Amino acid sequence: MQQKTLVLGVIGSDVHAVGNRILDYAFTQAGFKVINIGVLATQEEFIHAAIETNADVLMVSSLYGHGEMDCRGLREKCQEKGIGNILMYVGGNLVVGKQDFESVKERFLAMGFNRVYPPGTMPEIPIKDLREDLGIADE
């Protein structure tokens, strides 16, 4: 089967780099082609990288609490650029303060994300979801 491509990055003014390195490593090990745009990534950089590489999924991280403001409008921008159906995953410490994760998840699903992950999610979980959403058989 053709290798699937992920655009991986940390959105907004966020500089958390350690998890980004680990996800890059883990997704690559799991057989995906990872286009890592790193920290301080704008919505435009995600979309540009996805179009350039014909990517299958946007993997958005946010660890610093501004995720709600930074992620808003990403789905609409994808639609404008002709990649409106691309899968979008988001995870991390998405909001300021300790809030009920179910309500956070609802907010991000409403923004057009396909999967939303709470803090402390291990890479194996999105890897399993990616295989399911992209129709890849488990090894």
Next chain:
Amino acid sequence: MELTVRQMDAEEFQRQRQEVLGQWETGKGVNFEEAVAYHKSLPKSKIFAEKLAEGKAKGVTFAQPRAGVALLNEHIELLRFLQDEGGADFLPSTIDSYTRQNRYTEAQSGIDESRTLGRSMLNGFPAVNHGVAACRQVVESVQVPVQVRHGTPDARLLAEVTIAGGFTDYEGGGISYNIPYSKDVSIESTIKYWQYVDRLIGLYEEQGVKINREPFGPLTGTLVPPAISHAVAVIEGILAVAQGVRSLTLGYGQCGNLIQDVAALHTLPVITEEYLKKLGYPETMITTVFHQWMGGFPQDEAKAFGVISWGAATAALGKATKVIVKTPHEALGIPTKEANAAGIRATKQVLSMLKDQTLPMTPELALEEQMILKETRAILDRVLTLGEGDIAVGTVRAFQAGVIDVPFAPSRYNAGKILPARDTTGAVRVLDFGNLPFDNEIKDFHRERIAQRGQDEGRDPSFQMVIDDIYAIGKGMLVGRPR
């Protein structure tokens, strides 16, 4: 302006000042002479350098939280709570991430939205947008000294506004607020930005106003070998003193092994004084700050208190002047004020219980200290050689060459070639040396210790071992043993 360690000339400073104060409208509210007078009106109890000197003389360790929210009244309420309910000895104003990237328009949207929604949409206090008078309200509303804590590569306007606003301590530096906090900003430009900040503080100092400076010790906060963070701290200390700073708090982030951490705390002021003296700089007050565990935290609050208390114990036994406190909400992001105060109380309990105890010198502690000094000198001497005696020039070249190399940093100006890993006792060692200028004696020391761990775990040291180490604390361990 050519890069050099030497003091900025007055003309260049004034030229930049015009530009900096024009970057946002609140810059107009800064008046140096008036600010000097304001600082002179502050009681001694609100001046960071005074209280640090007192603590250093008595051998006590102070506790300080991190905290900041979008709106002024809520920010003041938060700081008062941490002072009254948490017992904080020092207070912060942690700056939001938009301000850190000089995005004042976005910070303003965050302020406006926070007002509308009734909850903070920003992860810190946007001090530039709030301006000088609001900063003074913060300083006047609390009884202890207040510091600016952030992560801003170009923090010139923030420094102008907050110092005119009565803050008496300023965190950061040209390396420590670049390499872990940005992607595309050159070290040469951040050294220059921070020389401006240090010169500004030098000018206050010359008027008899003491502003303490604190280079950010932990860097990426993830498996940073002590010699690397020490080398950066010494360089930032020298760069600051060269611009007229006379009060420095040098930082170090907890690695987790008690002996290594205490050795790091003991050696940090020693090596800094050694190089300041060697290079002919004037006498400077040096204190230390220990950062409780900066890596990933357990989600369970009781377990998080365990991590916090171990940091407090290490700070007390290593005789740090101050400890920066984590909270039981660390794994989930920004804490509530109650959780933040609880972190301070837990810390202070341990600090006061251990204040009369020290870690006795043992052969292991002596060896650890000797190795940290040897490694730090190896890096610093190479930096000075590369810069032909100029440590600012040498630093830029050292990063290019990977002579200074910070693990897991986002900056493309960092080589990113070294790989750290824990040894079997949890001390942080170097698995791949990249271009660190270490001799064979140092390299063998690291190799032997990592090999021992490999043997204990029945596997070859690799990147997987490093990943296991990064996740370990969240799983209740220090060393990431295979499952």
